[in-house]
Amino acid sequence: MTTTAPVVAFDQVSKAYDAVRAVDGLTLGLSPGQTVALLGPNGAGKSTTLDLLLGLKRPDSGTVRLFGTSPRDAIVAGRVGAMLQSGGLMDEVTVAELVRLACDLHPKPYRPSEVLARAGVAQIADRKVDKLSGGQAQRVRFALATAGDSDLIVLDEPTTGMDVTTRQAFWATMREQADQGRTVLFATHYLEEADAVADRVLVLYRGRLLADGTAAEIKAKAGARRVSFEVAGAIDEPALRALPFLTGIDISGRTVRIQSSDADATVHALYGLGVHPRNLEVAGLGLEQAFVAITTAEEAKSR
C-alpha cells in the first residue's frame, strides 16, 4: 500500500432514482486485507453502492473516496479490479484476446497466461467469448478483474452460475488475494458463502447499513436461537404457538422447530406445559436466518 488512507471511504452518501432512495446516507470505511460481504434483499442498494464506489454513478450528496482519491483516479491508477453483474463481454473475440487486452490496459498488469490460469480459463482460451456458458463467462469476468495488481477487488454476485467446484476454487483464489493484503468486496445472495468467506459482513436494507460486523456478530445481533425437539404424545399446537419469546415455529409430524429470542425462557415454559421434549437441541442461528430475522424486524418497524 502506498497510502494510509482507507481503501474505501463513503461519507454520508445518498443516491435516489426519483422517489426511490437506493442509497441513503451511507457512511462506511474499508481497510486493507479485509474480505467484505455486502448482503441485502433485492433492491437493497447493493449494485448502486458498488456503482458509486466505482464512479459509474455519482452520489446526489456525500463523498466517495478510494485510497484518498476519487474513484476515477483510483481506477486510472490501476488500484481497482471489478467484476460486475451486468458487464457484457465483447463479442467476436476469444477469451485469450480479451484477457490480453485487459492486461494491456492495466497499469500494473500480470502476464496473460498467469491471469488465464488463475481464473481457470486457460483450457477455453481460444473459445469465442459469445459462445461461453454462464459459469465460464463468470470466470472470464473474474480474469478481467484480476488482470493486474490491484489493491481493491470489487465483485458483484461473482459466483452466480458457477458450479460448486468452480465456486470453491474461486473463493480459494480470492482468499489468496486477501492474504496478500488486497481488499475484496463482494455483493452476494449466497449467505453461506458470506459466512464462510467474509471477515466482515455488511447488511444493507433500503440503502442503509443495518448491520456491520463479523458473521458471528451479525448472528448475535439477530439475538434469536433455534430450539428443536420431538414430542412423544399428542402435540398441543396452540399452546406451543403461545410459548413466550417465540419468533417462529415449524411443526412437522412429531418434530417441532422453534425460533426464540430467549431460548432459556422458552424451554422453561415448554416444560411448564407438561411437554417432555426428546432430543432437545438449542443452537444459534445461521447467517441466513439471522439475515432474515434482522431484515424482517426492520420491515416490521417501517410498517
Ligand SMILES: Nc1ncnc2c1ncn2[C@@H]1O[C@H](COP(=O)(O)OP(=O)(O)OP(=O)(O)O)[C@@H](O)[C@H]1O
Ligand atoms: N437506473 C435506475 N432507475 C430507477 N431505479 C433504479 C435504478 N437502478 C436501481 N434502481 C432502484 O434502486 C433500488 C436499489 O437497486 P439496486 O440495484 O442497487 O439494489 P440491489 O441490492 O443490487 O438489488 P438486487 O439484489 O436485486 O440486485 C431498487 O429499488 C431499484 O429498483
